[in-house]
Amino acid sequence: MKKLLLSLGFVVGSLFNATAQWSVIASGTTADFDDIHFIDPLNGFCGGGFNYTYKTVDGGTTWTATTSQGFRDYTFVNSTQAFGASIVGQSMGKTVNGGATWTMLTPPTSNSLWGVAATSSTTAYFVGTGGVLWKTINGGTSFTVKNSGTSNLITDVIFTSATTGFIAAQSTGVRRTMDAGTTWSTVTSPAGLTTEMCFVNSSVGFVVGSSGLISKTSDGGTTWTVQTTNSTSYLQSIHFYDVNTGIAVGSAGTILYTNNGGTNWYSLTSGVTGMLTDVHMTSATTAVVVGEDGVILKNSNIFVGIEEHELAATEINVFPNPVADKLTVNSTHDIHSVEVFDITGKSVYASGKLNTKEHSADLSKLKSGNYSVSVSTSAGTATKNIIK
Numbered sequence: 291m292k293k294l295l296l297s298l299g300f301v302v303g304s305l306f307n308a309t310a311q312w313s314v315i316a317s318g319t320t321a322d323f324d325d326i327h328f329i330d331p332l333n334g335f336c337g338g339g340f341n342y343t344y345k346t347v348d349g350g351t352t353w354t355a356t357t358s359q360g361f362r363d364y365t366f367v368n369s370t371q372a373f374g375a376s377i378v379g380q381s382m383g384k385t386v387n388g389g390a391t392w393t394m395l396t397p398p399t400s401n402s403l404w405g406v407a408a409t410s411s412t413t414a415y416f417v418g419t420g421g422v423l424w425k426t427i428n429g430g431t432s433f434t435v436k437n438s439g440t441s442n443l444i445t446d447v448i449f450t451s452a453t454t455g456f457i458a459a460q461s462t463g464v465r466r467t468m469d470a471g472t473t474w475s476t477v478t479s480p481a482g483l484t485t486e487m488c489f490v491n492s493s494v495g496f497v498v499g500s501s502g503l504i505s506k507t508s509d510g511g512t513t514w515t516v517q518t519t520n521s522t523s524y525l526q527s528i529h530f531y532d533v534n535t536g537i538a539v540g541s542a543g544t545i546l547y548t549n550n551g552g553t554n555w556y557s558l559t560s561g562v563t564g565m566l567t568d569v570h571m572t573s574a575t576t577a578v579v580v581g582e583d584g585v586i587l588k589n590s591n592i593f594v595g596i597e598e599h600e601l602a603a604t605e606i607n608v609f610p611n612p613v614a615d616k617l618t619v620n621s622t623h624d625i626h627s628v629e630v631f632d633i634t635g636k637s638v639y640a641s642g643k644l645n646t647k648e649h650s651a652d653l654s655k656l657k658s659g660n661y662s663v664s665v666s667t668s669a670g671t672a673t674k675n676i677i678k
Contacts, residue, residue, distance in 0.1 A: 312545070312560050312579070315586040317344065317353055323580035324362040324567050329369050331572040335389055336580050337361050339377040345389055350578035350588045359383060359392045363446075365408045373414045373430070375406035382406070382416055384430050395430040405446045407455065415471055417444035417457055425471050439465055439474045445485050450492045456511055458484040464497055466511050478513045486568075488528045488536070496552065498525035498538050506552050519546060519555045524565075531571035532633035534662045535675060537592075539566035539579050547592065549662075550673040560587060574633075574660040574675050608663055612677040613653055620648035623667040630676075631662045653678060 317323075321341040328334035334350060337343040341360045344353040361374030361383065374383045374392065381403045383392040397403075403418035416424045416433075423438040438444060442459040449455035453470045460483050465474045482503045489495035495507045497514070502521030505514040523544035530536035538546040543560040560566065566581040579587040606621045619628050628649050630639035638661070639651055653661075656678055663674045 312558075312587040312589045314561070315350065315353065315578075315588050317584040317586045318355070319344075319584040321360075321584055322567070322582040323584065323586070325364055326568045326570045326578060326580045327364045327366060328570050328572050328578070329366055331576075333369070334570065334572075334578070335364055335366075335372075336568075336586070337364070337374075341584075343374075343389060343392070349572060349576070349590075350586070353586065356389055357392055359394075362403065363405045365406045365414065367408050367411045371411045373406050373408050373416075375403035375416050375418070378402045381418075382430070384414075393430075395426075395433075398424055398433050398435050404444065405457075407447045407449045409449050409452045409455075409470075413452075413470075415447050415449070415455065417447045419443050421459065423447075423457065423471065423474075436471050437474070439476070446487050448487050448489055448495075450489050450495075450510070454492070454510070456487055456489075456495070458487050458497060460484060464511065464514065477511050483524075485525065486527045488530055490530045490533050494533055494551075496528050496530065496536065496538075498528045498540070500524050502540075504528065504538055504546075504552060504555065517552045517555065521546060521555070521557065526566065527568040529569050529571050529577075531574050532660065532662070533631070534673060535571065535574045535660075537569050537571060537577050537579075539569045539581075541565050543581075545569075545579065549675055553673075558589075558592070562587070574677075606665055606667065606672050608665070608674050608676065611674075614678070615652065615654040617651040617653050617663070617676070618648065619651065619663070619665055621665070621667050622647070625649055626666040627664075628666075629664045630656075631664065632656075633660055 322338045324338040326336040332349050334346050337360045339362045342355040343357050345356045346353050361376045363375045366372040370388045372385050381397045382395040385392045401418045401422045405417045408414040412429045413427050421438045421440040423436040424433040426433050440459045442462045444457050446458040455467050457465050466477050467474045483500040487497045493510050497505050502519040504517045507514045523540040525538050525540035528538040534551050543562040545558040545560045546555045548555050564582045569579045571577045575592045576590045625644050628641040665672045
């Protein structure tokens with residue numbers, strides 16, 4: 291009988307396997323998708339620079355074309371208001387009715403746009419070729435040209451607050467503003483071509499790029515550390531559901547998964563061979579991926595596990611999962627500590643110092659939701675996602 295166990299950080303990724311396959315979702319188009327964004331677990335949008343805008347109301351199982359207007363990137367302020375960025379000739383737009391219709395905006399120049407980020411219903415930033423960076427503070431009625439500090443293609447822009455934001459310049463790395471886009475400076479970022487960023491909160495963020503590049507910051511973008519992915523794919527997108535659980539996608543159908551904040555990345559079989567361009571996780575176990583040729587993939591049971599016999603020397607059990615009140619952790623090695631974190635990374639339970647083979651954690655006071663458990667043993671540290 292197989293038993294799902296914790297994935298130890300020092301176990302090689304090749305031992306891991308996905309317990310569910312990715313389903314191919316009918317999109318009704320063979321045009322390339324560039325972006326996908328969910329407002330909530332059920333309602334989302336996807337589209338491309340040479341594609342329509344599509345909407346789902348059932349978590350990505352079915353999609354309907356809402357308009358012939360296509361965008362490379364979307365940023366939603368709320369369920370009804372959003373901005374879109376795309377190619378020359380249809381480079382920027384906004385919606386105030388949840389994507390049913392889009393109003394095109396007049397750009398300062400004819401540069402092709404690659405990214406957009408909004409900090410309010412009136413303030414948004416657009417980036418693209420030639421290092422262009424445009425800002426509006428009146429909902430797109432007019433734009434101010436900002437100096438990004440680079441003439442390189444800017445592939446992505448993201449803001450973690452009204453004043454702090456980041457841009458990914460394809461060949462010159464990550465740049466940061468702390469004054470709402472007035473000035474930008476280079477931060478210690480990884481070498482290589484960068485494509486997209488994801489921030490889980492104001493401190494923890496990730497950037498992906500060429501040759502399997504994934505780099506992480508834990509100090510608000512001041513410093514970045516390259517993670518080991520064992521991949522050479524050109525990664526196009528990354529999205530994290532919480533500080534531990536994330537997915538990156540890229541060339542040749544590549545899907546990489548982590549359940550410990552990127553300490554380990556594991557390859558999942560997508561079933562396709564084309565470029566995958568964007569991903570959005572709607573829960574700790576559910577993600578929707580889009581790519582070239584109209585590809586949409588969905589997985590509602592993402593989990594990485596190991597068979598018991600493969601961890602004979604380093605076995606750890608965490609049960610039950612889902613948990614109601616008491617969570618039990620046992621191991622063939624001495625357990626030194628058990629700590630539980632919520633989806634924001636906040637510690638909600640800590641055992642203190644232990645020296646035991648089994649520990650019971652009282653989680654009765656925790657609200658229903660997704661959590662991660664960190665277990666430190668004499669053989670190493672392990673993490674596991676649980677549901678309450």
